Amino acid sequence: MKITVVGGGPAGLYFSILMKRQDPSHEIAVYERNPAGSTYGWGVTYWAGLLDKLRAGDPASAEAISAASVTWTDGVAIVRDERTVHRGDAGFGIGRRRMLGLLADRARELGVRVEFEHGVGGPDAPELAGSDLVVAADGVHSALREAYADRFGAELTSGRNHYIWLGTTKVFDSFSFAFKETEHGWIWCYAYGFSGERSTCVVECSPATWTGLGMDRMNEADSLNLLEKLFADLLDGEPLIGREHADGSAQWLTFRTLTTRTWHHGNLVLLGDAAHTTHYSIGAGTTLALEDALALAAALRPAGDLDAALTTYGKRRRAELVSAQSAARYSAQWYENLPRYMALEPAKMFALLGQRHSPLLPHVPPQLYYRLDRAAEQLEPLRRFKRWLGPRVARAVHRSSRA
Incomplete structure (x- = not known):
């Protein structure tokens, strides 16, 4: 087969690896519009079950990812100024840039052509000519999906809260939460390590708190300065690191949940965030995208009817995603209704934090x-x-x- 993958994120790269392992004669190209090493976010999280699946798909890339990851078992919550510890299962963190580099190297090693700074404008782009299979792994804003919007039936639902994705030089050895009450309401963060030098820190708050604190009017430097003061006990004096816009503004967002009615049209198939998103508070986005790649490769393993294989893939993954999408929806709602739980003692609040799904x-x-x-x-x-x-x-x- 001639396979063209549009989007060089974890799902697109891993799918190309799986298909080359299934049949080295496949002609596979991956096109990524951004430069190599350029990525949003900081670190990603996953759990041991994903590693088992990755080892079954490609032991070499699984071992490389495992070796580059950090791990933790405890959850820590600071509520106001009281610290609570919860023992849990082992979790893993890895830098997103590091993961992408490992997957790109493995794909090239197997003979995949990986091209960065090479966008694909739409379904009529010359890069897609003659392709037996086109994989849209180009994210939530997928141009290929939107070219057939009526067919795919995509729906986007915006969450209520504002959030910002930051890094920090504070290295966390546990998955950490901090909840701070201000005169304008609650603001909180999730933090976890992804290397021996850096951690991810995601800060979230309600619209009223966001505007009350003046975040809607601050540039990034002022926003980071305020957040460093609010979460000083969590950060132990270490700085926060942002990704400044060209105009100097902070990158505050509202999360958008994407669902799609069907996942393929002709020889074009959706993968990862181009097909679905789940709220970041359950930490499953990268895992689900990689599981998409595993499922698509498995559906294509028997040579035969392409349409039937893509239909099987879409039906299987939509069914498997129901549980994760439900958990993500309830998790997002828990945080949107956070004041409902903050009158509890910190240990009880932390217990219900674990039950938010x-x-x-x-x-x-x-x-x-x-x-x-x-x-x-x-x-x-x-x-x-x-x-x-x-x-x-x-x-x-x-x-x-x-x-």
């Missing part, structure tokens, strides 16, 4: 939910009832939101 939590008073959750850990019948009731509440809420 639950469809029951928004409908049960926080104190009562906490007591029920603790009781469910001891009583098997109550645990079974909770597992039975949760999906039914989620379906009812989903139907109501679509009505």
Whole structure:
């Protein structure tokens, strides 16, 4: 096959690796519009289960990613000025730039042509001529998807809160949260290490807090200075690092959740953020994109009807994403309704932070939910009832939101 991948993110590069391993005779090119080493964000997170899947797909790239990653087991939350520790499963962080470099090197090693600073303007671009398969891995703003907007049925839903993606020279050895109350409301951050020198720090707040603190009027330098003061106990005096716009403004965003009705049109197929996004607070975006690549490569493994293979891929991944998309939706809503939980003692609040994916939590008073959750850990019948009731509440809420 002649395969053209538009977008050199983790999903596009990893898919090219998988397809070359399946059949070295495939002619594969990856086109990325940005320069090599240029990427948004700082570090990405993942869990041990992803490494197992990557090892099955390509042991060499999996081992390279594992070796370049840092790990943690604890979660730490600072609420006002009180620190709480929660023991958890092992998590991993790796610099996004580092991951992309490893995947690009592996793709080239296998014979994939990887070209940076080479954009593809649309479905009629000469780079796509003669391709048996075109993979749109060009992100949430995918030009290829938008060229067939009616076919793909993309829907974008904007979240309410503002957030900014920052780096810091403070190296965290645990996944850390900090929640600070200001006269204008709560502001909080998520922080995790991704190397021995840097960490990611994502700051979020409500629109009222954002404007009340004057963030809507500040340049990036002033924003970082204020955030460093607010989160001084978390950062231990280390600076925050931003990505300044040309006009000097800070890159505050609102998250947009993307869903698509179908994932392919003819020989054009969507991959990763071009097909779907999930709120950053569940830390699954890169994992889901790489799982897309694994699923697409698996669907294409038997030689045969391309349309049937792409249909199978889309149906499988849409079904597999239901759980993650539900968890992301409830997680985003938990943070959008943060004041509901902040009257709890810090340890209890942190416990419900870990339960934020639950469809029951928004409908049960926080104190009562906490007591029920603790009781469910001891009583098997109550645990079974909770597992039975949760999906039914989620379906009812989903139907109501679509009505």
